[in-house]
Amino acid sequence: MIIAVDGPAASGKGTIARALAKHFGLPHLDTGLLYRAVAARVLAEGLDPAREADVVAMCDFDEGLLASPDLRTDHVGKTASIVSAHPLVRAALLQRQRRFAQQEGGAVLDGRDIGTVIAPDADVKLFVKATPAIRARRRHEELRRHGIEVSYDRVLADIRARDDRDSRRSEAPLRQAADAAVLDTSFLSIEAAVQRAVALAEAQMARH
């Protein structure tokens, strides 16, 4: 059982993916963290995120880095969307994600290209979305909760720039898979969004 959850920044896909993993008893991988980890290493080494060869050298990192709270910042998110546009960087992280998806018993993965590239044969595909203003408000509150002070306008501008970059890149752009069910969380509480996601997942499972 493979469940693919894709969508733009702060749409709620991570929250939904975690809840689905718990509901169906499956392991979960937040694939955005892999790109964020590469970005954090690029920043720590003072490298230029636009230089593909330099970034590729940062793709072999220790699993422990994924738990670092430093990966949450807006700056790391923005840098992640620059490094993730490089085809060789995506190739370097591909097998790790495929192995996770294909493990015995199944898995839930969330990201931008799970239903299109990483697991095109996934049993369940959800595309989670919400308006940019609502996503910016959620992300702004989340950052403040973690003690990161940044203005709402700045978060909104970053989200728009990231949407733009993630959708326009030539390699594995952010787009809805043709067979994905869309879940707009704009006017849903977390509980309502999760309930809807479980119902959509069960409906797709019944078709297989």
Ligand SMILES: Nc1ncnc2c1ncn2[C@@H]1O[C@H](COP(=O)(O)OP(=O)(O)O)[C@@H](O)[C@H]1O
């Ligand atoms: N339906 C919702 N209503 C209100 N807040 C939400 C909802 N879904 C998620 N959130 C909150 O928005 C923030 C971003 O959600 P997250 O699941 O991390 O998004 P993503 O993984 O798409 O970036 C988190 O603080 C989360 O608690």
Ligand SMILES: Nc1ccn([C@@H]2O[C@H](COP(=O)(O)OP(=O)(O)O)[C@@H](O)[C@H]2O)c(=O)n1
């Ligand atoms: N499967 C994925 C996941 C993330 N990413 C990139 O990594 C960046 C950070 O992803 P994320 O999922 O942690 O970001 P949020 O949606 O949590 O803000 C995104 O803007 C994408 O550029 C990707 O290209 N492919």
